[in-house]
Amino acid sequence: MIKASSAEIRRILENINRFNSTPEEGEGTTRVLFTEPELESRKYIKSEMEAVGLKVTEDSVGNIFGTLEGSxxxxxxxxxxxxxxxxxxxxxxxxxxGIVCGIEALKMISRSGITPKRSISVIVYTSEEPTRFGLSCLGSRTMAGALTPEDMKRLTDKDGKTLYGVLTELGYDVSALPDVVRREGDVFASLELHIEQNRHLDDAKIPVGIVRGICAPTNYEVVIKGVQGHAGGMAMEDRHDAFMACCRFALELEKLAKSSQGEYVTATIGRVRVYPGAVNVIPGYVGFSVDIRSIDMESKEIIMAQLEKVKAAVEEEYGVSVEMRLDNHDIPLKCSETVLNVVRDVCKDTETESMELISGPYHDSLFVGRFAPAAMIFVPSKNGISHSKDEWTDFEDLATGTQVLAESLC
Ligand SMILES: [Zn+2]
Structure with a gap:
């Protein structure tokens, strides 16, 4: 196998980065689904795929496939x-x-004179980020059968346009959307390369992470109703303070996550709205979000059951009502041992230093893993920073990751 070229990886990444709706100094890169820069970057990537001899196709939700035909x-x-x-x-x-290293890996395989038995595709999954439609992984979610054409008619952006409408406007054949769905056996295996978005690899100065599992979120919207009153006029023992009740709920949730027996469990209350929101008024109403993540479903379900007890205890103690609405309950992915063993063997054979990790953030592989054996390779993120203009990965580390990817794919 020929060596991965960090210069080539850099060239394509920098070219893609020019498709940016916030090009001003210090504003980073913004490329939102089906906006002008995103559509232009799609064209550009297809041209790079064709330049290395890949057959380019696109499905009805805009997932792009660059395929190296197998024998x-x-x-x-x-x-x-x-x-x-x-x-x-x-x-x-x-x-x-993951796209650029995928294209480079397929180029390495074909230029090394290797014709793999199975076809290998590098895929641009439509909209992994929830930026436009408030829902992540639109392309891979559709493949997994978890986003139907009916769902797409309900999913709207900030201008009130539906995903279904936007796809139609752009000329995608929405009548073929059911064909996007994959079933078990349709895909032999999947291996996604991604930056770590955490600091384990960077801290350890190890170039490759082998991802054993991907955490998935469970989300609630919670409303606590108490009694609004005068901050000076009402004695402490007479209160039904919705915010104090929320605080108790939050601290109990933190305890549950910290004391969980699961391998990796997080709990976050990231948005709180306090009503009416005045210095001299006892809050009568609080609405907040709850995000629970874990690498295993069981740990999440134990916390969910314990939260029911917390809810009852808070209602009792504060004389408030607590309503919990479950909005999302995604299944975490245990990566395929078969695929992991391929990557482990490649790292050993190529003497590439690696460490095993789990992914706190989730990725398209979470959904691909529902119908195919899937795993991921991580490369280091400098200081663990991501979703920021300061996000950085050394091109040499990307080349090392690409080497492992290419050897694993064929
Ligand atoms: Zn990502």
Whole structure:
């Protein structure tokens, strides 16, 4: 196998980074689904795929496939790839690294004179970030059957346009959306390369992370109703303070996450709205979000059951009502041991230093893993920073990751 070229990886990444709706100094990169820069970057990536001899196709939700044909095209294919859309004012690596390293890996395989038995595709998954439609992983979610055409008619952006409408406007054949869905056996294996978005690899100065599992969120919207009153006029023992009740709920949630027996569990209350929100008024109403993540479903379900007890205790103690609405309950992914063993063997054979990790953030592979054996390779994020203009990964580390990716894919 020929060596991965860090210069080539850099060239394509920097070219993609020019498709940016916030090009002003210090504003980072913004490329939101189906906006002008995103559409232009799609065209550019297709041209790079064609330049290395890949066959380019696109499905009805805009997932792009660059395929290196195998010697037996009747066999199920191998997949790699990631996303090109960003959050607002982001960096140039999150997602794009997986596409560019995928293209470089397929180029290495074909230029080394290797014809793999199975076809290998590098995929640009449509909109991994929830920036435009408030829902992440639109492309891979559709593939997994978890986003239907009916759902797409309900999903709107800030201008009230639906995903279904936007796809139609752009000329995608929405009547073929059911064909996007994949079933078990359709894909032989999937291996996504992504930046770590955490600091384990950077701290340890190790170039490759082998991802054993991907955490998935469970989200509640919670409303606490108490009794509004005068901050001076009402004695402490007479109060039904919705915010104090929320604080008790939050601290109990923190205890549950910290004391969980699960391997990796997080709990976050990231948005709180206090009503009426005045210095001299006892809050009568609080609404807040709850985000619980884990690498295993069981740990999340134990916390969910314990939260029911917390809810009852808070209602009792504060004389308030607590309503919890479950909005999302995604299943974490345990990566395929078969795929992991391939990557482990490649690291050993190529004497590439690696460490095993789990992913706190989730990725398209979470959904691909529902219908295919899937795993991920991480490369270091400088200081663990991501979703920021300061996001950085050394091009040499990307080349090392690409080497492992290429050897694993064929
Ligand atoms: Zn990403």
């Amino acid at each position: 037996d095209p009747t066999l199920s294919p191998v997949w790699t790839g990631s996303h090109i859309d960003t959050v607002l004012n982001a960096g140039m690596f999150d997602g794009m690294a």
